[in-house]
Amino acid sequence: MSVNALYDYKFEPRDKVENFHGMQLLYLYWPRHLMYCSPFAFLVQPDMTFGAFIEEVLKPAVEAHPDSARARFLDAQWQLNGEPFTPDPSATLKSSGIDHKSMLTVITPELNGIAGSAS
């Protein structure tokens, strides 16, 4: 389907990777931890390692959650854009196939949020 318009209606996507000055967007969703209302939107360097992403980006973001101290993120179940994904801590985000505006999902089955409420 397309827009019904009086002229040739064509526009550049506003969030192409070249608009982010060498960085890229990466979203991360930690299911059953809805204290964080939505997936996070991170601005990351494509050549950052996955291990550094966990330590320097993800862990500080979830620090306030009571489950965060017990979360073993590297051993958790991961998805990349809805497909199963095996993280390699020494690989870069780019070489792990994580491109601009990708979404990671990290499932920690033993952790069910505040008082088990999925919060």
Place this chain on the structure above:
Amino acid sequence: MAVKNKKLNLKDKYQYLTRDMSWEPTYQKKEDIYPDERFEGIKITDWSQWEDPFRLTMDAYWKYQAEKEKKLYAIFDAFAQNNGHQNISDARYVNALKLFLSGVSPLEHAAYQGYAKVGRQFSGAGARVACQMQAIDELRHSQTQQHAMSHYNKHFNGLHDAAHMHDRVWFLSVPKSFFDDARSAGPFEFLTAISFSFEYVLTNLLFVPFMSGAAYNGDMATVTFGFSAQSDEARHMTLGLEVIKFILEQHEDNVPIVQQWIDKWFWRGFRLLSLVGMMMDYMLPNKVMSWAEAWEVYYEQNGGALFKDLERYGIRPPKYQDIANDAKNHVSHQAWATFYQYGHATNFHTWMPEKEELDWLSEKYPDTFDKYYRPRFEHWAKEHAEGRRFYNNTLPQLCQVCQIPTIFTEKDDPSMLSHRQIEHEGERYHFCSDGCCDIFKNEPEKYVQAWLPVHQIYQGNCEGGDVETVVSKYYHINIGEDNFDYVGSPDQKRWLAIKGKSSEEKTESAKQDAA
């Protein structure tokens, strides 16, 4: 005095105003005079079939509007002269007005522009007159709302730069983009979006129970502008219904086009109203009815009657209505939790409900509140009491269509987000729901351009890379005055001073209450 039977009756008078002051062009083609009337694919065969439900002539219009204004301003004056702001239930209430002034009043102005524009586009005189009157009404609403709330601006923070904030602040892109989407559509879609889906089907939820709630919280100025605006709304709603019936009756090819617009604009309006749900359940200290109850009366019951009436044209209730109906038990809590954790980037204060308010929510939402939300809120209250007020320091993912953070959950599993994602021409896009994802798929070119506040910050287009600079420099939110928790805010201190208490006394009495 004129003898009664000599007067023209209502129908005749209106006929003279609309039809007989219009004329058939002779030296220009009609298509050139009304160039936007056909490109949407809507087929109008006979404009004379247009039925004017409110046959309001210009003289009667000015007379009644003038009377409404006189009543309204008499109350504004009395409210200001008697320091009416001191008689509201609690200063937390004023935060709903801050959201209203920056989120809703600019929409009234956008509606004025929209109706002024489409009021030029129809070759039928009846539709043109109705749109022009509505344009004037909407301008009046924008002005009276600003007048009413200017009194609060003298006494509370966060109301000082609403128009500027509307164009820039992250969550205000939700209402702004809603209206921009409608105004950049063709004239028939605009009327279906705003007159029908928004005014007829959904605005009652804002202007009726919320305004009644304003009265219940002692705010006579707001309830009066609200109801005064809504008295015009009765006309607008009637226009909305008339528009839909007229388009549907004109040609059967119009039915699928209108159905798709209804699906789209119901969903967009429903998402926008998440903000109103939160205002009702969390920002009115004295409660009138819950958001779920309001949804039942004004959407399920009244909307149900409406869509039953439209069945004969081949129109069905909006797609994903079942999801919206189920979400009445969730959206207000999800929205409040979102604003609470991003309360460092808002022009209003947030807070955790007090114990009796939590109990009210548990009672009104027996199937959802205790199970999914109360533990989260009690945890936050405890953290705050121990000196760790929770703020989320990472920006949220936004929906490409409604621009709300992707906070909504699955109908069948409220512990999981109803996130959706697709690829379109090599770019990834994310959505809060199937409803918003469908809207994108129908018109991708429109939404790939979306100005998403989070991405704009990350692109460096908002005067700074850190939240503090964006909030103060780009948004004009005064840090430490307008934002953060209500508890400890200058607003709270001022309110306690008005009520003759110091904050220490309040804390003392709270401790005694607890003991």
Place this chain on the structure above:
Amino acid sequence: MSQLVFIAFQDNDNARYLAEAIMEDNPEAELQHQPAMIRIQAEKRLVINRETMEEKLGRDWDVQEMLIDVISIGGNVDEDDDHFILQWN
């Protein structure tokens, strides 16, 4: 399924006469008081008659005067010099 029409007025002096007239002409209607407003709903149809209103007020009354006090309506509108009717077909 029931199909209700409704009308809501500001709770003021004028509206009290209106509510009285409506309840007299539509005995099956249901009247609800909410803060600052009066809401009246009825199955399928609700009518306001000019004649009844003039009797209540003791003066001439123009049907369109109701526009000053009305907050909201639900239903198809049919209006002429003598009536204001809300209905679902």
